[in-house]
Amino acid sequence: MQDILIHTDAGVTTITLNRVAKKNSFTSAMYAACADALDAARDDATVRVVLFQGDATVFSAGNDIGDFLGAPPKTQEAPVFRFLRALAAFPKPIVAAVCGPAVGIGTTMLFHCDLVYAGDNAAFSMPFVNLGLCPEAGSSLLVPQMMGYHRAAEALLLGDPFMAEAALEVGLVNRVVPPTEANAVAQSQAGKLAAKPMASLLETKRLLKKGHLPEVLARIDEEAASFGRMLGAPAAQEAFTAFMEKRKPDFSKL
Ligand code: COA
Numbered sequence: 001m002q003d004i005l006i007h008t009d010a011g012v013t014t015i016t017l018n019r020v021a022k023k024n025s026f027t028s029a030m031y032a033a034c035a036d037a038l039d040a041a042r043d044d045a046t047v048r049v050v051l052f053q054g055d056a057t058v059f060s061a062g063n064d065i066g067d068f069l070g071a072p073p074k075t076q077e078a079p080v081f082r083f084l085r086a087l088a089a090f091p092k093p094i095v096a097a098v099c100g101p102a103v104g105i106g107t108t109m110l111f112h113c114d115l116v117y118a119g120d121n122a123a124f125s126m127p128f129v130n131l132g133l134c135p136e137a138g139s140s141l142l143v144p145q146m147m148g149y150h151r152a153a154e155a156l157l158l159g160d161p162f163m164a165e166a167a168l169e170v171g172l173v174n175r176v177v178p179p180t181e182a183n184a185v186a187q188s189q190a191g192k193l194a195a196k197p198m199a200s201l202l203e204t205k206r207l208l209k210k211g212h213l214p215e216v217l218a219r220i221d222e223e224a225a226s227f228g229r230m231l232g233a234p235a236a237q238e239a240f241t242a243f244m245e246k247r248k249p250d251f252s253k254l
Contacts, residue, residue: 004033011048011194012187013041023061024054026105028071031079038086048194048201050090051186052109053097056119056179062104069240072231073224080105081224084137087112088216091202093193097186098122099179108137110172111146114205115193117186118164119179124172127159132235132254134226141219146171 005016017024041047073080099119107124110116144152147170164176177185235254242249
């Protein structure tokens with residue numbers, strides 16, 4: 001079974017995270033597949049919209065923690081950073097359907113999506129500090145912009161999860177629906193977008209993002225440099241080892 005499924009129909013490319021047994025955590029190969037799919041969708045004139053979805057129980061548990069230990073991203077060309085740049089700069093509309101846990105990049109990637117529909121079981125979290133890491137995907141810039149500084153600090157420093165209704169309140173999601181309906185609602189909205197004039201969609205998204213994109217891309221790179229360095233440091237190594245050993249991390253000496 002492939003971990004990423006890609007399907008194009010009626011102008012909508014749907015990218016399905018399909019590693020449910022591991023809570024759709026992202027491996028390097030999955031980032032590479034998503035980055036390639038975005039590049040192909042950008043260059044294919046018949047594709048008008050991209051849709052990301054998981055299933056009704058889980059969107060994504062973030063980066064595969066075994067990969068963080070065994071195959072951490074070492075350069076800016078690593079698949080995760082290629083995916084993030086492709087996502088941030090993607091010129092066509094992106095829709096997401098999110099149910100269940102959306103951890104780490106499972107939440108931060110949503111700040112680059114244009115429309116987000118959440119199941120009422122969606123739980124968003126950015127536990128980078130709990131993992132000895134720092135924010136990624138431009139989230140140190142985009143989260144305070146959207147949520148306000150203090151809510152951003154709570155989400156990013158404490159790493160506390162927040163649920164679908166709170167995400168709706170701050171504007172991270174457009175609508176909260178029953179989990180079994182989220183993918184269909186997102187597909188329907190993507191279909192509406194795909195029926196609109198392409199030049200207007202492209203120009204409107206370009207204008208919406210224009211003021212931010214250079215700053216967002218620069219922040220993604222700055223965060224990536226710190227994140228890459230911190231992955232190998234003792235705090236992160238302890239957090240990852242603790243996760244693999246199914247125990248609580250011990251940061252008392254770090
Ligand atoms: N990397 C690798 N494996 C992961 C994973 C991750 N990020 N998240 C979950 N898994 C694996 C678990 O190890 C477990 O594997 P096993 O069945 O072989 O033991 C399986 O997926 C199911 O996970 P489990 O923790 O039992 O599910 P849950 O429903 O109790 O909890 C989460 C779901 C998402 C809350 C929990 O798995 C979690 O916190 N994951 C880590 C999230 C994280 O810190 N991600 C990194 C962000 S930068």
